[in-house]
Amino acid sequence: MDEYGGPEFVWFLKRLSGNDTLENKAHQAGPYIPREVMFGFFPSLNRPVEKNPDLWFDLYVDSDPDHQRVRAVWYNNKLHGTKDGRNETRFTNFGGQASALLDPESTGALTIFAFRKVDPPGLPDCHVWVCRHGTEEDLVEDHVGPIEPGKGQLWPPQQGNLRSIKNAIQWVAAGCRISEAEIPDAWRIKFPTGAEIIQTAVKMRPDLGLNPDKRLMRRRDCEFQIFRSVEQWVEMPHIQAGFPTVDDFVARAQTILQRRKARSGRSLELHTRQIFLEERLVEGTHFTHQPVSEDGKRPDFLFPSVSAYRDPLFPKDRLRMLAVKTTCRDRWRQILNEAERVPAKHLLTLQEGVSEAQFGEMTRAGVQLVVPAGIMKNFPTTVQPHLQTLESFIGDVRLLPLG
Template identity: 30%
Template structure:
C-alpha cells in the first residue's frame, strides 16, 4: 500500500482528521516563533477536550506515527499568554525530516486514533495530494482544519435547496464538468444574492466561494447517485474496486477542469478579451491566451500585450509543463490553488520567468520575501486590462 493510500485509509477510519499545506511559518523560515506545525484555531477538537482560553497555556503529549514508519512523542500546545493566541504541534526530536524549506507546499495529514495516539502523513507530489482530496471529497480550499466527514453537509440550507432542485432536472447521472461548474455558481450567486459589482470588486474571494459551492454540489450529486449502490453488498471485490475507481476518477476529472471554468467566468465578467485552448507552437494549447490567437500569430502585434495564463490546482511538479506553451510570450503566468511553495522552487520559477497568480487569501502562505513577485487575481486582471487599452 502506498503512502497516499495509507493516508487516505487513516483519515477515513479515524474519529477525527486534519489537513493543511505546510507553510514557511511552520518550518521557521519566516523568522517567527520556533519551528512546529501551526494548527488552525478551529482544529482544537483534534487534541483537546475544550478550546484554549486566552491568558493561559495548555498542552497535550501524544505518540505520533509518521508515514507508517517511525514515531515521535510530540506536544500539542495552545499558547494563550501575552500577545499569543495560537495552537502548534512541536517536539519531533533530532533529524525530523518534514520541517525543511523543501516541505513548504506539502500536505500534512494528522489522524486521531486515540487520545494519546495519532498517525501523520506528509504528501509531496501533486498526484498524491489530488488523490487524497478526491478520496476524502474535499478541495484545496477546505484544508487547514478538520476534514469534514462524508455525511456532513457544510453548505447553507438555501444553497442545498438549489442544488437539489437542479439535480431533479437532470436527465443524465453526471453532467459535463462545465455544466456542474456553471450550475453551482448560479446557485451560489442566487442563494447569497451576489452582484456583478461584488464579483468585479473582489474576484479573489468569489472564485474561492465558487469552487467551494461546486464541491458541495458535486458531493450532493454523488450522494444522490450512489445512494442505492452503497446500500447493497458488492458481489465481488473486483466489482467494488471497479466502482471505487469510477468514483475517484470522476472526482479527479471534474476537479482538474473546475478551476479553469470559474476563471473563464471571472474573465468574462471582467470584460477581458481572451481565448481558451487555442493552438500555438508544436500543437500546444495554453489554458488562456490574451487577447487572442490572431494577435499571437501577427508578427507586428506588440509582444508585451500578449499574456498567457495556465491554471493548475496544484503546481509543485507541473509548473514546468507551461514553459513551452507560447514561445512569443516571455513571462508565463500560472494561477494555482497551491498553498505554499519552497524557496528553491520559487527561485527556479523566477529563473524560468514563471509568475504565480494566487487567490489573495493564499498569499500569506508563501515566504515573505517572494510575495512581491506573486500576483493576486485582482492584480492579474488589472495587468491584463492594462495590456488591452
Template identity: 30%
Template sequence: MCNEVLKKAINSVLNSKMSFCKFLTANDTGATGGHQVGILISKSASDMMFTKTELCSGSIVKKTVKINWQDSMQTESCFTYYQSKNELRITRFGRGFPFLVPEETGSLFVFTKLEDDYFNGYFLETEDEIDSFLDTFNISPTETNRLITSKGILQSEREKEVIYDFIRGLTVDFPPSEEMSTAAREIENTLYNHKEHIISNPDNKIISWTNMEFELFRSLEHVRYGSIISNGFNSVDEFVEMANTVLNRRKSRAGKSLEHHLSAIFDGNQIRYTSQAVTEGKKKPDFIFPSEDAYHDLDFPVNKLVSLAAKTTCKDRWRQVINEADRLRNGNKYLCTLQQGISETQINEMEREKVILVVPKPYISSYPRSKQSKIWTLSQFVNFVKEKENI
C-alpha cells in the first residue's frame, strides 16, 4: 500500500527540476561517533545544489535554501561545498530535527529541486516504502547516491550495441527473471573481461552484475513500451493498467535478481548448495549448503550446514530468516543484502538472534563504525563455505 509520504516523494520527483536519492549512512546520522555534520551528497548532484560559478568562488562555499521536509516542516538549511575535501553537504537543520538520528541509518533519503532556492526532502523508512520508490523509478539499490534519471547509468556505445543485440534476439516480450540475470552476467563478463573476479573479487562482481541487469531491463522496457508511452493513452484506465503491469514486473524481477547472481558466484567457486530448499513444512531458505539432502540427513553434522538468505533490502524483513531452518536454530544464520547501512539498534537485534550480515565490501563503510567488523564481506562468506566443504 502506498502511504502518503511515499506518494509525495514520488510526485515530487516527477514534478521536480532535478532529484536525488541515497541511503542514509551511519556517517549521515551520527552513528559513527565522528564529527561530520549533515547529509553527505554525491558530487554527481552538484548541479542540483550549486552553479559552476558558485562552486569555484571559494574554498568553502555556502548557500542558504528552504527545504520542506515530509511536507510537514520547513527549515532554512545550508548547502556547503568543501573544496579541500571535494565534498558536498546539506547542513543546518535546526534543533529537534527528527530524522538525522542513528535509528534512521538505512532509510532512503529523497531530495528534489523545485526552484533554485526551494527543495523538498523525504525520508522513506520501511522496506515496503523503499522498494516501492526504487521500483517506481526502476533504480537498483546499487544505483543510489546519484541523480535520479529516466535513463539510468550512462551507457557506452559498445554496451548499447551488446544490449540491443540481445534484445533483438528475443522471441518473447520479457524473458523469465533467471534468463535476464544470466544475460546480464554474460554481457558484463564479455564487455569488461573480468570473469576471474567471480573468485578474486565477488563483492565487486555482484554489484557490477546487478547494475548491468538493471541497465538491460531498462533498455528492454524502453524498446517494449517507448512508442506506446510516446503515443499516449486513450483513457486513465488504460494508463493505470499499463503502469501496474510495468511495476509488478519490476518488483518480480528485482526480488529474484540477487539470488540468481549469488548462485552464479557459488557456481563459479564450485560451492555445493541447494537454492530454495525445503527444510520443514513450508520453510524455504534461499540457500542451504551443501545441499537439501544433507540438511535432511540427520547423520550429517550440523556444524557443516550453512543457511543464507538473500534480501535486496533488510531494514525490516531480516527477521524472516530467523526460523527458516530448525536444525540451525542454535547456530548462526547468514543474510546477504545490498542495503547500504542500517542502525546499530537493528544490528544489535540481529546479533541477539545470531544473524550475521553479508554485504558487498564497498558498502560496509555505510554501517555504524562500531559494527563494521562484525559484518562479513561476500568474499569472506564464500571462503567460509569453501572451508566447510573442503574446497
C-alpha cells in the first residue's frame, strides 16, 4: 500500500470469485476484469474487428511473491457470430494454481491490482496483492472503503480516461439513482440511516412477484445506488467548498469511509429481515432479530423466537440460527459460538464461491451455507448440491413448530 499507493499508480480492487480462480474448474482461468477497466489500462486491446485480441504484460504478485508475463485477452466471440459466445476481458496464463490468483483457497480474497500509469502505446506493469486474511482486508478497506463481492472499484475513483468506468463496474441498478431534487430535506441535515435507505429501495423495487433470492439481489444493487447518490449530493458541497486544514479534510474523509463500512456491514442483514416480513414471518413469533442468546452473544436471527431459545424445555432440534455475512472466507468461524443451543449454524453470504477444502471445514464445524440462487454457479459443482437458497431456508423455518 505504501510502495504502490502513490500518484503514479491506479488501483483496481475486487474479491476473487470462483470463476476467477480454479476453484469451480471453469474454462476461464484467470481474473475477470470489466471491459471498461481493461480498455482504460490497455487501450490497444480494444480491437473489435479482431477475434479474441490479446497482449502480454508483466504482472507481479507481491503478496507471495511471483512474477509472470501474463496475457490480457478480450474474448469477443459473441461479436463474431459465435452462438453463446463470450464478450468479456480477463487476465490469463498464470501457470496453474501455483499462482495465488488461481489458487482455489484465494476464492473470496480481496485483491489489489496496482497499475503503473503510462502513456499509450506503452503497457503498464501491474503489482498485485492477494489479501491472505481478514486483518489485511481490514487494512485495505480502511483505506478505500468496503469492497463487496461482484463489485469492483477503482482507487482513486476518477482517473483521466478511466473517469467514466466507475458506474460500469459497480453494476448500476437502472432507475435507482436519486437526483439532487429528490433528496428529502431531512437527509441533507442528517445522513439517512441504513433502514431508511433500504425502505426507499423497497419502494423503488417492490418485486413482490420475485422469489426471495432475486428480490434480495435486486434490492441490494438498488440500495447501493441510492446510498451513493445521496452521498454524492450531500458530500460534494463540502468537498467543493474546500477545507481550512488538512486535519479537517482527513476527518471528513474518515467519516465518509466509516459510513460506507457501516452501510456494507448492516445492509444484507436489514434486507433479509425485510424479506422475512414480506414472506409472512412474524417478528417475535417466527423469528427474533438481533437477540441476546447468551451474555455477550447476539446472533443475527433466531427461529422461532428468543423465548423459545431460552426455554430449556423447547427441543433443540426445532431451533434455528441464521448469521448474515456479506463475505465468509475468514469470518465464518465468528458464528460458531453464537447461540450455543443451536448445533447447526446457518450462514447467509454473498461471497461468490468457497474452496472445496474450506467448505469441508465449514461442514465439519456444523455450518450450512445459504446462498442466493443466482450466485450458486460460482461454487464448485461438488459443493452446489449442499448449498441452500434463501427461499428454501424460509420454507424450512415456516415448518418449525412454535410450541
